[in-house]
Amino acid sequence: MTTxxxxxxxxxxxxxxxxxxxxxxxxxxxxxxxDALGNPQDRLPPVIHIAGxxxxxxxxxMIRAGIEGAxxxxxxxxxxxxxxxxxxxxxxxxxxxxxxLTALLDECYAANGDAxxxxxxxxxxxxxxxxxxxxxxxxxxxxGLGGRLDATNxxxxxxxxxxxxxxxxxxxFLGDTLAKIAGEKxxxxxRGVPCVVSPQADAAxxxxxxxxxxxxxxxxxxxxxxxxxxERGRLIFQDENGLRDLPLPNxxxxxxxxxxGAALMALRHLAxxxxxxxxxxxxxxxxxxxxxxHEGPVVTAAPDAEIWLDGGHNAAAGAALAQHLASLPxxxxxxxxxxxxxxxxxxxxRPLARQAQSLTALSIPGEANTLPAATTAQAAQxxxxxxxxxxxxxxxxxxxxxxxxxxxxxxxxxxxxxxxxLRENG
Numbered sequence: 430m431t432t433x434x435x436x437x438x439x440x441x442x443x444x445x446x447x448x449x450x451x452x453x454x455x456x457x458x459x460x461x462x463x464d465a466l467g468n469p470q471d472r473l474p475p476v477i478h479i480a481g482x483x484x485x486x487x488x489x490x491m492i493r494a495g496i497e498g499a500x501x502x503x504x505x506x507x508x509x510x511x512x513x514x515x516x517x518x519x520x521x522x523x524x525x526x527x528x529x530l531t532a533l534l535d536e537c538y539a540a541n542g543d544a545x546x547x548x549x550x551x552x553x554x555x556x557x558x559x560x561x562x563x564x565x566x567x568x569x570x571x572x573g574l575g576g577r578l579d580a581t582n583x584x585x586x587x588x589x590x591x592x593x594x595x596x597x598x599x600x601x602f603l604g605d606t607l608a609k610i611a612g613e614k615x616x617x618x619x620r621g622v623p624c625v626v627s628p629q630a631d632a633a634x635x636x637x638x639x640x641x642x643x644x645x646x647x648x649x650x651x652x653x654x655x656x657x658x659x660e661r662g663r664l665i666f667q668d669e670n671g672l673r674d675l676p677l678p679n680x681x682x683x684x685x686x687x688x689x690g691a692a693l694m695a696l697r698h699l700a701x702x703x704x705x706x707x708x709x710x711x712x713x714x715x716x717x718x719x720x721x722x723h724e725g726p727v728v729t730a731a732p733d734a735e736i737w738l739d740g741g742h743n744a745a746a747g748a749a750l751a752q753h754l755a756s757l758p759x760x761x762x763x764x765x766x767x768x769x770x771x772x773x774x775x776x777x778x779r780p781l782a783r784q785a786q787s788l789t790a791l792s793i794p795g796e797a798n799t800l801p802a803a804t805t806a807q808a809a810q811x812x813x814x815x816x817x818x819x820x821x822x823x824x825x826x827x828x829x830x831x832x833x834x835x836x837x838x839x840x841x842x843x844x845x846x847x848x849x850x851l852r853e854n855g
Contacts, residue, residue, distance in 0.1 A: 481593025498708020577616020744776030
């Protein structure tokens with residue numbers, strides 16, 4: 430049975446045709462539409478703007494959990510979505526409703542007319558408009574791509590910026606060196622606006638520090654102004670205000686310790702109460718980041734297996750994922766993987782090959798830029814990982830379970846694949 434498309438789906442489909450390119454980094458079209466909408470970016474609750482290559486979403490989720498744990502309300506704008514577009518826009522802690530989203534998109538579509546604008550640009554304008562009309566205490570904006578020319582980079586004076594770890598990704602848009610990419614991320618820095626900086630490679634940190642000095646943006650950098658570590662199964666955070674002993678983050682993976690540190694530093698800077706710090710590490714929710722699936726058709730297909738889902742898709746994400754797999758109790762691990770053709774598949778698979786027994790490659794359904802399953806399988810074999818292909822994720826899961834019923838099965842390689850799995854799994 431096919432589900433009828435929602436009204437918002439139909440408008441979003443029309444928006445896809447407003448510009449021939451999916452990505453075209455410039456702010457001119459955004460400024461034009463925002464002006465037509467009455468400049469909603471100037472009427473937002475205090476903005477926390479988050480850029481970086483890895484950990485943006487997780488860090489945002491922890492900051493949001495901390496704000497809500499303090500009894501306050503936060504808007505949040507993130508991308509991409511997994512199952513439904515609505516996931517991108519939270520208004521005062523609540524997912525935007527279908528009627529509200531449909532009316533909003535219609536309004537922005539009408540205001541834009543036939544002028545060229547990318548899908549991300551017009552939907553970002555829609556999110557800013559929605560958030561300007563609902564009362565909240567804070568607004569959390571996640572950069573879509575880069576930072577300097579990203580459609581979210583339109584707020585003149587955020588209350589705080591955050592730059593999570595910068596690594597190689599989207600080189601065709603942001604530059605072919607870590608320094609160039611860091612320069613684009615550092616483009617969110619504003620004069621006089623403090624910025625929390627997560628652990629960075631030296632080449633990235635040098636660029637961020639130079640940009641901060643040029644615009645007069647105070648930095649709160651990991652290793653200088655704040656520290657985070659683990660001790661006896663607890664997270665230890667320290668800044669100039671003292672030390673906090675906290676539970677480990679509920680989001681799995683050692684890489685989440687540093688994301689938690691950045692979130693905690695942000696909450697400390699906002700002078701929220703101590704309850705916010707505990708909430709940040711214990712109540713955050715961020716799907717498809719090493720998410721364990723406990724029910725649904727995919728789980729039913731392999732009832733004795735562990736089924737995990739992760740949307741990381743670059744070399745740094747592959748390394749973090751491999752580190753987490755190595756920390757889990759020993760269990761035969763098999764990957765089900767689909768990736769986009771814009772990603773460094775060799776860099777992603779190299780660390781994972783040491784933690785898995787096999788890889789089953791998929792072409793991501795409905796994605797024009799998917800790597801063919803055969804290409805992904807060959808890359809896995811080149812990395813030393815036995816590989817095969819399957820038509821669907823369900824076929825792959827069933828085949829693995831037939832050979833190894835108690836396997837650990839990790840579906841990975843792309844947020845687009847993760848979103849497809851979440852939709853299919855109900």
